[in-house]
Amino acid sequence: MKLVLFLIQRAKGRFALATLFGLLGGAMSAALIAVISNALSGATPTGPGGMLTFAVLATLGLVTRFFSQVVLNSLHQGELQRLRLQLGRQILATPLRRLEEAGPHRLQSALSNDIQAMSSSMGLIPVIFIDLTVVLGCLGYMAWLSSSSFLGTVVFLLVGGLIYWIPQERGVSIVRQAHGQQSLLFKCFRGITDGIKELKLNQARRAAFIKESFEPTTSALHHAHVRASRYYAAATNWGTFIFLVFIGLMIYAAPHVLDVSAKELMGYTLTALYLQQPLTTLMRNVPVLSQGNIALEHLKKLTLSPPDTSAPLLQAPRSFERLEVAGITHTYFRDNDDSRFTLGPIHLELVPGEIVFIIGGNGSGKTTLAKLLTGLYTPEAGELRIDGRPVTDENREQYQQYFSAVFSDFHLFDSLLGLAPAERAQRLQGYLERLQLDKKVSINEAGVLSTTDLSLGQRKRLALLASWLEDRPIYLFDEWAADQDPAFKNVFYLELLQELKRAGKSVVVISHDNHYFHVADRIIQLDSGRLLEAPSASPKAEPLRATVAS
Missing domain, CATH: 3.40.50.300 (P-loop containing nucleotide triphosphate hydrolases)
Structure with missing residues (x-):
């Protein structure tokens, strides 16, 4: 939810436009369910008029969902690009001592792992949002069919949702606690790349590094994500089971308990079957969205300094006295x-x-x-x-x-x-010759070095x-x-x-x-x-x- 609020705060207009298209798509889906239910129950004719209605609703649903996803994708990519630029500028604006105290491994984790997690989560927001509007549209159709049946449905969904939320939240909590291990993993990676010569030359040091640092870190991450995945799997499968229970109750229990017609019963059953796909997608994507929320929290905890993007480019002084x-x-x-x-x-x-x-x-x-x-x-x-x-x-x-x-x-x-460099070409060549680098390195007019190897x-x-x-x-x-x-x-x-x-x-x-x-x-x-x-x-x-x- 924090990631969604983050997008809303940074681009209210485009998010409102995507919301409008999404709601229209959900309404079209609900209307399609009503048309199909009426056609199957014989309440409406299945001639050319019904076919035209079906075709118009299906086309409008396609177009509105398409534009909703396009707008949200554009919003997601734009905000992700701005987030990367902002993070880079914040790091450059933060005092050096504070960055050194944070450690390069934490900054590397933020620049790569956290940004990647947010990118994956933001990429799912359009899909989640469209599925959510479909769910709301279908629930609206259920309420229109029968208010009494809808109240029972809401109570059932709330109870099932609560039971789903408990293991889901437990999995998110485990991932949040394990996030610090991700930074330690980047520290280990730096130890491997920066200390490769020392590790290769000393077998005892290499073995100790693996046993005392690298292996415990990777093992802790492994166990944390395995435990979290178990809770996620329990939540997802419970959600799927809820659908089966709901459909079973509608078919076998509702006719004996509630005063519902065959038309209403068919409409509820069709709607429940139609809801299964978007709700299953929502449940599967919640863990990824949660990781994006955790990454956003981690970025905020870095307490980086805000960049002053309005500051003019400073000119280097030419001299000083004391x-x-x-x-x-x-x-x-x-x-x-x-x-x-x-x-x-x-x-x-x-x-x-x-x-x-x-x-x-x-x-x-x-x-x-x-x-x-x-x-x-x-x-x-x-x-x-x-x-x-x-x-x-x-x-x-x-x-x-x-x-x-x-x-x-x-x-x-x-x-x-x-x-x-183009303005200093003569001096530049002279320096390269004096430093005996003219045979190894060349510098073009844009200042690009031919090699740094x-x-x-x-x-x-x-x-x-x-x-x-x-x-x-x-x-x-x-x-x-x-x-x-x-x-x-x-x-x-x-x-x-x-x-x-x-x-x-x-x-x-x-x-x-x-x-x-x-x-x-x-x-x-x-x-x-x-x-x-x-x-x-x-x-x-x-x-x-x-x-x-x-």
């Missing part, structure tokens, strides 16, 4: 234990034409600082100021346009999205190329050189960073390459989330200015 980090802090749970880790308070400044290295051991907070610095995380205390203006929720996205970053867990798209180091070079083309005032590189050979490390540290510096860019580099620390104008050292005074890189290096927490 970026101030004033006492920012961020607290989170470590990945490997339940202890809380606090980064900060951090105080530092960035200015154009300066190279700043961030160094420190693993887990010291370097990448977290990078995400705070770029505005991907919101600090819990303190503030960021760009040219004296505080960064707030209202201008955070504008602030993010100052940065171009290549993180250690970067993603390489199949095209240079948001760029105009490259080594990690080569993919990082392509990501660096895309970053260069963005031409932002501030650049951040998170362990970019970690997967490069010594020749490309020299190119990166001794040539490319210097070019960015001469171009007036502010460059922040997270690095463990102590052989290149002399390249930095400043070194920021982190230890357990705290800033320390940075050591001198080498005897030949100029004195380094370290920023220390106040």
